[in-house]
Amino acid sequence: MANYLLKNHIAVIAICNPPVNALARSVRAKLYDLVKKAISDSDVEGIVVCGSNGIFSAGADISEFSNNKAGLFPTIYDIVMQLESSNKVTLAVIDGIAFGGGLKLALGCHYRLSSTNARFSFPEVKLGILPGAGGTQRFPRVVHLIEAAKWITSGQEHSAYQAHEIGLIDYFLTNNLLDKSMNFIKEIINQSQNLDNRRISKLAVKCGDNIESEIVSQSKVLGKKFRGAVAPLVCWHAVLCGSYATYDQGVLFEKKGTNMLINSDQSKALIHAFFSERMSNKWKLRGEFDFRSQTPLPIKSVGVVGLGTMGRGIVITFLINGFCVYAMKQNKYALDQGINYIRKVLGKEKSNDNKMDFLSSLLVPVNLYSGLQDVDLVIECVYESMELKKKILRRLDAVCKPSTILATNTSTLDIDQLAHATSRPEKVVGMHFFAPAHLMSLLENIYGKMTSPEILSTVMHVGKAIGKNSVLVGNCHGFVGNRMYATYVAESDFMLEEGASPQEIDTVLCKYGFPMGRYQVSDLSGNDVGYKIKESKGLTKKQQPPGTSETIRNQTRYSSLPDLLVEAGRYGFKSNWKGWYDYDAKTKIPQTSPFVTNLINEYRNRNGFIPRKISEQEILERMLFPLINEGFHILEEGIASRPSDIDVVWLNGYAWPRHTGGPMYYAHTVGLPHVLDVLQKHWKMTGSTQPHWKPR
Ligand code: T1G
Numbered sequence: 033m034a035n036y037l038l039k040n041h042i043a044v045i046a047i048c049n050p051p052v053n054a055l056a057r058s059v060r061a062k063l064y065d066l067v068k069k070a071i072s073d074s075d076v077e078g079i080v081v082c083g084s085n086g087i088f089s090a091g092a093d094i095s096e097f098s099n100n101k102a103g104l105f106p107t108i109y110d111i112v113m114q115l116e117s118s119n120k121v122t123l124a125v126i127d128g129i130a131f132g133g134g135l136k137l138a139l140g141c142h143y144r145l146s147s148t149n150a151r152f153s154f155p156e157v158k159l160g161i162l163p164g165a166g167g168t169q170r171f172p173r174v175v176h177l178i179e180a181a182k183w184i185t186s187g188q189e190h191s192a193y194q195a196h197e198i199g200l201i202d203y204f205l206t207n208n209l210l211d212k213s214m215n216f217i218k219e220i221i222n223q224s225q226n227l228d229n230r231r232i233s234k235l236a237v238k239c240g241d242n243i244e245s246e247i248v249s250q251s252k253v254l255g256k257k258f259r260g261a262v263a264p265l266v267c268w269h270a271v272l273c274g275s276y277a278t279y280d281q282g283v284l285f286e287k288k289g290t291n292m293l294i295n296s297d298q299s300k301a302l303i304h305a306f307f308s309e310r311m312s313n314k315w316k317l318r319g320e321f322d323f324r325s326q327t328p329l330p331i332k333s334v335g336v337v338g339l340g341t342m343g344r345g346i347v348i349t350f351l352i353n354g355f356c357v358y359a360m361k362q363n364k365y366a367l368d369q370g371i372n373y374i375r376k377v378l379g380k381e382k383s384n385d386n387k388m389d390f391l392s393s394l395l396v397p398v399n400l401y402s403g404l405q406d407v408d409l410v411i412e413c414v415y416e417s418m419e420l421k422k423k424i425l426r427r428l429d430a431v432c433k434p435s436t437i438l439a440t441n442t443s444t445l446d447i448d449q450l451a452h453a454t455s456r457p458e459k460v461v462g463m464h465f466f467a468p469a470h471l472m473s474l475l476e477n478i479y480g481k482m483t484s485p486e487i488l489s490t491v492m493h494v495g496k497a498i499g500k501n502s503v504l505v506g507n508c509h510g511f512v513g514n515r516m517y518a519t520y521v522a523e524s525d526f527m528l529e530e531g532a533s534p535q536e537i538d539t540v541l542c543k544y545g546f547p548m549g550r551y552q553v554s555d556l557s558g559n560d561v562g563y564k565i566k567e568s569k570g571l572t573k574k575q576q577p578p579g580t581s582e583t584i585r586n587q588t589r590y591s592s593l594p595d596l597l598v599e600a601g602r603y604g605f606k607s608n609w610k611g612w613y614d615y616d617a618k619t620k621i622p623q624t625s626p627f628v629t630n631l632i633n634e635y636r637n638r639n640g641f642i643p644r645k646i647s648e649q650e651i652l653e654r655m656l657f658p659l660i661n662e663g664f665h666i667l668e669e670g671i672a673s674r675p676s677d678i679d680v681v682w683l684n685g686y687a688w689p690r691h692t693g694g695p696m697y698y699a700h701t702v703g704l705p706h707v708l709d710v711l712q713k714h715w716k717m718t719g720s721t722q723p724h725w726k727p728r
Contacts, residue, residue, distance in 0.1 A: 034062040035084070036069065039075040039375040040439075043070035043212055047134075052090035053083050055108055055133045056099045064106040065634065067114050076428030079118065081132075081141060082125040082210065088150070091132025094159065094303060099296055108133040108165040109283075116231050121220050125213040126201070136692060139174065142230035145216060147209050148328070150192040152200065158187040159306060159693060160299030164290045168270035169282035170232045175199050177239040178424050180245050181271045184266045186394045235254040237274040247272060260545040261691045262298055275532070301693030305683055308676035309695070315492055315504040316486055316673055318536035326489030326562065331497075335360060335398070335410035337424055338620045342413040342441055345469030347374050351391050352470070353498045358407055360398040377470070401431045409494065411463055413441035416565060421445065422453035429454035430523030437487055439463040444516055444565060447480035447507040455725060457482035460492055464511060466685045474685035475500035480507050501684045506671035509543040513681045516695070517665065519658035524550045525591035526722075527654060528632055531643030534612045540651040545689025550655070552622055554594075555604030555611030565600040576598055583639050589721040593635055597628070657710050658724040660699045668728055 037044040045066045046245060047053045055063075070079045082404050083089055115122045115137070124130075124138035131153045138144050153578040154163045154171070162168060163184055172180040184191065192204045205212050223358035228232070228234055240246070251268070255669070258264040272284040293299055316322040327413040334350045335358040351359045351374070359374070361367035378391050404410055412424045421440055428438055439458045440450055451457035462478030475495040479488055488504060495502025505512045524537050538549020548556065550571045566572050571585050573595040582592040597612065604611030605620075613622035636643055663678045672678050679694025693697045701708050714725040 033059055034066055036066045038073075038075065038276055040218075040657060041075060041215065042080055042217055043076045044079070044080045044082065044210070046082050046084045047089050047137075048084040051087075052129075053085075054090050054093040054132070055137075056093035056096060057104055057527065060108065060111060060291065062108050064111050064114065067111060067118070067470055071114070071118050073623075076120060076143075076222050078121040079115070080123050080125055080213060080217060080320060081115065081137060082213075083127060087128040087713060088124075088126040089137065090128040090129060091134045091136075091155070092164075092305065097159075097161075097299075097303065097495065102294075106163045107117065108136055112136055112165050112170075115140035116142075118142075119227065121217055121225075121227065123213060123217045124221075125209060125418065127151075127154075127209055130161065132167075133156050133165055136163065136167045139167065139170045139232060141177075142227055143216070143220065145209070146192045146201045146204045148192050148204050148206055149530065150195070150201075150204070151189050152192075153187060154184045155187045155189075157185060157263045157267050158302060158690075159259075160296060160302040161293045162263060162270050162286065162289050164286060165548040166266065166283050166286070168286045168289075169274055169279050171200075172237045172239070172271055172274040173232050173235040173279075175238060175275055176426050177243065177271065178250055180274075181250060181268055184271055185258075185267045192202075195344050196290045198207075198638055203677055213244070213630050214479025231308055233279045236530060237277055237595070238572050243275055247275065254471055259542065259547065260689065262296070263293055263302075263691075266293060269728065298691040301691055301697060301701070302524065304676070304697050305679065305692045308680050308697075309501045309684075311674070312501060312503045312677050312680045313496060315488065316489060316659065317504070318670075321485035321488075323489065323492065326485045328490040328493035329408070329437070329486065329561050331408045331437075331490060331494055332356060333358065333407045333409075335404040335407035335428075335432075337361075337404075337410065337428070338414040339366065339373075340413070340415065342468055342469055344370055344377075345467060345471075346411060346441065346465055347395070349498050349500075350467070351378065351394050354394070355498075356394045358396045358398045358410075360401070360404060362399050363641040364399055367397055367399050371395070401427050404428065404436075405431050406433055407436055409437045409439060409490075411439040411441055413465075416442065416444065416568070417418045418445055418449065421450055421483055425450055425453050425460070429456060433455070435459075437461065437490060441465055444510045446509070447478050450507055451480045452480055458484040459487055459690070461487050462507070462511070463494075464492055473499070473519075474513075474681060475502040476505055476511055476513060476681060477502055477504050477686070478511050479504065486723065503680050504671070504673070504679045505677070505681075508666075508669065510667055511670050512663075512678055515657045515671075516662045516682070517686065518570040520550060520655055520664050521554075521594075522589075522591070522724065523654045523658050525593050526589065527646055528593055529636060529641045532646045532651060533624075533632075533640075534628070535622075536646070536656070537651055538622075540648050541698075543648070544652060544656075545687045545692060547687050551612040552626060554613070555613060555622070558603050558606055559594060559598050563595060566595070567665055572599075582635070582663075584721070585720070589718065593632065596631055596635065600627070600631070602628075605643060615660060653710050654714070656695065656698070657716075660695045661711055661727065662706060662724060663696050664698075664728045 035046045049059045068075045089330050092102050096623035098670050103414045123143045124141040125405040129151045130138050156163045179198050196204055270286050270289050273285045300377045314323050333356040336347050336361045341359045347357050347359045451460035461483050464476035466472035466474050477491045534551035538551050541549040573592040600611045609615035609617050614625045666672050675696035678696050711727040
């Protein structure tokens with residue numbers, strides 16, 4: 033709801049709807065009444081609008097979009113215009129977050145003050161809609177139009193410093209926020225300023241003389257960025273309105289845009305993604321335990337063993353979230369290299385400018401296992417070898433204090449086998465980060481048969497504390513993400529054999545909304561990574577006796593094309609920019625490789641494949657439907673406890689386009705009967721040689 037306090041002739045109206053002061057209908061009605069009361073109360077000289085519990089407001093109540101309560105009177109815009117048209121000074125005092133409709137309320141006030149830790153954002157585009165409540169017209173009247181467009185089309189968060197820099201807030205205060213704000217509003221009242229200069233709807237849009245060229249260059253940037261997502265483009269056009277239309281015409285365009293986008297398929301998919309990421313924290317285990325039944329253990333210090341690409345990213349992730357990190361590498365030279373790299377990355381991050389000393393003080397280089405004896409949690413992230421990981425977990429088990437949690441960053445290996453290499457299997461858990469670990473937002477936490485619920489609660493809690501979307505999954509080869517990804521990779525290689533090209537397949541995936549296609553991703557992460565996993569299972573071409581088929585392994589269809597590529601030394605970016613594509617080292621733009629075209633043609637001739645034209649629809653369905661089918665098998669086996677968890681894995685770990693909601697959500701939008709039809713058609717055609725087509 034909202035609370036009202038009259039203090040020294042100033043009405044203080046505080047939004048109060050925990051946990052995030054969402055502007056649900058009931059809250060809006062209360063706010064509207066209290067502002068009306070303050071405006072009509074002759075005892076009131078000025079009005080302060082603030083939040084509570086360290087939050088201003090997270091904006092509209094997203095759960096009201098589906099029942100249309102969001103549009104019922106009083107809307108956020110009704111309150112915005114109430115505050116703007118008031119003859120008494122209105123001041124927004126912002127602490128914590130002011131997002132979406134919350135920021136719009138602040139833009140309704142004549143003045144805005146904030147604490148230094150306040151955060152600002154128009155996240156609506158992430159929900160597939162545009163900022164309503166006049167946001168697309170009011171913001172460019174306070175900050176430069178292009179800056180406003182960047183905020184609104186990206187949905188990015190901004191600090192109080194950035195908000196002050198662009199003129200969104202008048203001042204920011206380091207302490208005694210409310211008291212100092214009272215003094216501020218009193219001063220303004222005493223100056224009896226003409227409030228028309230502070231009524232945003234009356235102001236001109238901020239844009240310079242060369243706005244046309246700025247708009248053209250910004251359009252080019254945006255056009256590339258939003259692969260198939262509609263809302264960013266509607267947001268862009270709504271903000272542009274300001275440069276050629278009146279305020280009221282702009283607000284009308286905004287309303288039309290909102291009506292077009294709200295409840296659109298893309299918006300529904302994005303809201304599904306939003307709530308699925310919140311739901312994934314509410315883990316449950318074997319129907320017996322869940323996130324409410326366990327108290328997480330306190331984790332202050334973390335050990336990281338192995339400072340390769342993954343190890344370095346994991347160290348940085350824990351450091352920037354305030355954990356003390358013991359970074360371990362036995363070889364002193366490699367340890368120094370790893371530490372220097374970590375410090376360099378931290379130094380690059382502008383937001384770390386004032387805290388580099390603090391971050392460095394949290395980083396402890398270690399080259400002896402004994403240096404890890406007192407850490408609360410230790411994560412091994414050495415390369416993917418069962419024997420090596422067992423050896424390291426045994427060493428850690430021997431030196432670490434009994435309460436230390438032993439985690440492994442394996443991306444495929446059996447957690448139970450690794451746990452049984454120690455004397456504390458109940459404290460062994462998988463914590464699967466995605467490269468680069470300090471940028472990717474997914475953390476797959478994997479439980480083994482023995483992992484205790486207390487440990488699971490702890491690693492899920494740690495995931496939230498380091499800003500990750502954590503998903504709890506069961507133990508199987510490849511867990512959820514990589515197990516499904518294996519079908520995606522296999523089917524693409526089969527289509528290469530049958531006539532498609534890497535470009536054709538990648539083009540279809542990018543058109544669907546992936547930032548990169550399957551072959552570009554493989555060249556980026558290294559074609560040798562997958563090869564090493566196949567090698568550890570004795571599958572690669574080189575490991576077969578002479579005369580072994582290139583297209584069958586263990587009675588199942590297998591493509592040797594990726595093996596031939598790696599055995600030709602084409603690992604991708606890391607092997608001189610040569611992989612499935614040849615890349616221009618400067619632009620990194622993929623070009624068709626005559627070597628690869630020839631390799632595929634020779635392979636087809638050798639194995640009797642007659643190439644055919646494969647349609648875009650067939651390519652898309654063969655890339656996505658086996659993966660979705662694997663998702664249903666994973667749910668049936670209880671490896672994942674709900675379809676939305678699988679969506680969270682793919683949205684945050686594999687860049688699945690958010691505006692389609694994730695693989696399991698997408699399956700429902702295309703219709704399960706159609707998915708089943710396609711599965712059955714291919715299962716019949718391929719028989720048991722391609723088990724990933726076998727419907728559940
Ligand atoms: N509406 C409804 N519920 C919300 C909510 C919202 N706006 N924001 C959060 N929740 C719930 C969330 O589901 C969870 O519930 C609990 O609050 C804590 O959230 C006119 C139309 C604010 C940064 O997009 O980004 O304004 O799981 O776990 O990590 O233009 O929540 O506990 O049951 O995420 O501290 C625009 C969305 C709306 C902000 C806090 N606003 N929220 O993060 O907690 S559109 C947003 C967030 C709009 C206007 C338009 C984050 C957060 P539960 P949490 P957190």
